[in-house]
Amino acid sequence: MVPAVHLAATLAAWADPTLDGVPGARDLMTQMVAVTAARTLECDVPTYFVEPDLASAIRGAEPPEGARWTDITFPFPAGIFMLPRGFVTDAEGHSYDYVTWCHVVAGQPVTIPGGRSIAFGNEALIFSSASIASEDSPTLTKSLDANTWPLARLGESTKVQLVANLSDAEQSTINILAHLALGLLLIFEARPNLYVEGRKAARQPKAARTKGGRELWTPRRLGAGYRRPSLPKGDGTHASPRFHWQPARWVHYAVGNFKGNPDFVSSASLPRDDQGRIDWASVDEETRRRFWRFHKLRLVDEFPVGIPGE
Numbered sequence: 001m002v003p004a005v006h007l008a009a010t011l012a013a014w015a016d017p018t019l020d021g022v023p024g025a026r027d028l029m030t031q032m033v034a035v036t037a038a039r040t041l042e043c044d045v046p047t048y049f050v051e052p053d054l055a056s057a058i059r060g061a062e063p064p065e066g067a068r069w070t071d072i073t074f075p076f077p078a079g080i081f082m083l084p085r086g087f088v089t090d091a092e093g094h095s096y097d098y099v100t101w102c103h104v105v106a107g108q109p110v111t112i113p114g115g116r117s118i119a120f121g122n123e124a125l126i127f128s129s130a131s132i133a134s135e136d137s138p139t140l141t142k143s144l145d146a147n148t149w150p151l152a153r154l155g156e157s158t159k160v161q162l163v164a165n166l167s168d169a170e171q172s173t174i175n176i177l178a179h180l181a182l183g184l185l186l187i188f189e190a191r192p193n194l195y196v197e198g199r200k201a202a203r204q205p206k207a208a209r210t211k212g213g214r215e216l217w218t219p220r221r222l223g224a225g226y227r228r229p230s231l232p233k234g235d236g237t238h239a240s241p242r243f244h245w246q247p248a249r250w251v252h253y254a255v256g257n258f259k260g261n262p263d264f265v266s267s268a269s270l271p272r273d274d275q276g277r278i279d280w281a282s283v284d285e286e287t288r289r290r291f292w293r294f295h296k297l298r299l300v301d302e303f304p305v306g307i308p309g310e
Contacts, residue, residue, distance in 0.1 A: 003080045003098045004045070006130045006139070007037035015114030029141045032126045035110045035118055036102035039078035046079035047220060050184060054194060054223025055087055057302055058183035059176070060247035066280040067250070069125050070146050071292055075188050078102040081181055081222070088176055091169040094133040096140070099177040101185065102126040106146075122146065127178040140166065140174040184222055186250070190297050196224040229303065248302040252295040265291040 010033045040046070080100050088096045104110065104124050109117040123146035131137040166174065187194055201216040258264040265287055273279040280288070 002130070002132050003047075003082075003100060007033070007040060007100070010034050010139075011037045011113055015112065029139060031118060032102075032141050032143055033128050033139060034112050035104060035120075036078055036100050036126055036128055038110050038112050039102050039104070040080065040100065041113065043076040043078055046076045047082060048079065048184070048195075048222045049082045049219045050084065050180075051221065051223030051226060052084040052087070053228045054184075054187070054226045055084055055180065056228065057226070057248040057299070058180055058187070060245075060302065061183055061249050061299060062247075063183070063186070063250035063297060066278060066283065066288055066291065067252075067297060069144060069182060070123070072182070072185050073189050074101075074103055074185060081184050082219075083180065088173065088180070090131070090137070090173045094131040094137045096129045096131050096173060096177060099127055099129045099181045101181050102128075127174060127181055129174065129177050138166070138170060140170055140177065142171075142174045142178050144178075183250075186297055187222060187299065190250075190299050194223055194226050196221040229301070245302050246305045249300050250297045251300055253298055254294055255296050256294050258294045261294070263290050264294050267291075267295075 010030060013030070078101060080098055082098050083096075085097050086095045090096065102125070104120045104126065106121060106123045107119055109119040111117045124143045125146075126141065126143045128139060128141045130139045198217045198220045201218055252267065254264075254266070267278065270287075270291070271279045271282045283291075
C-alpha cells in the first residue's frame with residue numbers, strides 16, 4: 001500500500017544516524033510526516049477506503065465559515081484516507097491516491113520509533129500525501145494552527161503553513177487533498193451510516209485456517225451505499241430543460257436541549273452580510289463557541305437543477 005511505504009520510509013530515514021547533518025533529512029516537512037507516521041502507528045494504522053461518489057460530493061461541498069477544524073470529533077488522532085485512483089492529480093497528471101491526517105497537541109511529545117521524541121509548540125492539524133507516479137513527485141504537506149482557520153477558506157490558509165517551500169501548483173494540490181480529508185472527517189459524525197467497519201472475511205486462505213497465518217479482513221469503507229442521483233435528460237428547451245449539478249453543501253442544524261436555554265445562540269440572531277449570509281467575521285469568539293455548542297453540521301446531497309433553453 002502506497003501510504004504504508006511512504007510513512008515507513010520516512011520513519012527509517014528519520015532514525016538513520018548516517019543522515020545526521022544531511023540537508024533536508026531533518027527539515028520541517030520530514031518532521032511532520034515522521035510525526036504523522038508515528039501517531040498513525042500508535043492508532044494501529046486506521047485506514048479508510050473512500051467510495052467515488054462520496055469523494056465527488058465532498059470535493060464540491062463548502063462548509064460554513066464559522067466552523068473550524070478544532071470543532072471536529074476525530075475518529076482517531078491520525079489515519080489514512082485511500083482515495084479513488086486518479087481522483088486527485090497534480091498539474092503534471094501525477095495521481096495522489098491517499099491523504100493522511102494527524103492531530104498534534106501543543107507540548108505533547110510524540111515518540112518516533114527508533115528515534116527521538118518531537119513536540120510541537122502549538123496545536124496543529126497536519127496533512128500529507130505523495131505520488132508513486134514519478135520519483136520526482138514531491139511529498140506534499142500542510143499544517144494548520146488551531147483556531148486560526150475557518151473550514152471554508154482553505155485556499156487562503158497559506159499563512160499558517162509550517163512548510164512554505166511548495167510551488168503554487170503543489171499548494172493547490174495539497175489544498176484539494178486537505179479539503180477532502182476535512183470533509184471526510186466530518187462525515188463520521190454528520191453521516192455515520194456511510195461508514196462501514198471492516199470485518200473478518202467469510203472465506204479465509206488455507207494457511208490462516210490451518211497454520212495460524214494472517215486472517216483476511218474487509219477494509220473500512222466511507223461512502224458505502226452512497227450514490228449520486230442520476231441526472232435527468234433534457235435538451236435545453238422550456239419543456240425539457242438542460243440539467244446541471246447543484247453541489248453538495250454543509251449546513252448547520254440545532255441539537256440538544258436548547259429551548260429556553262440562555263446559552264443557546266440561534267442562526268437568526270447572528271449578523272448577516274449584504275447577501276443574507278451569516279457574517280462570521282463580525283461574530284465574537286464567545287458567541288461562535290456558544291453557537292456551535294448547540295449546532296452540528298449535516299451534508300446536503302448534490303441534486304440536479306434544470307436550466308430552460310431559449
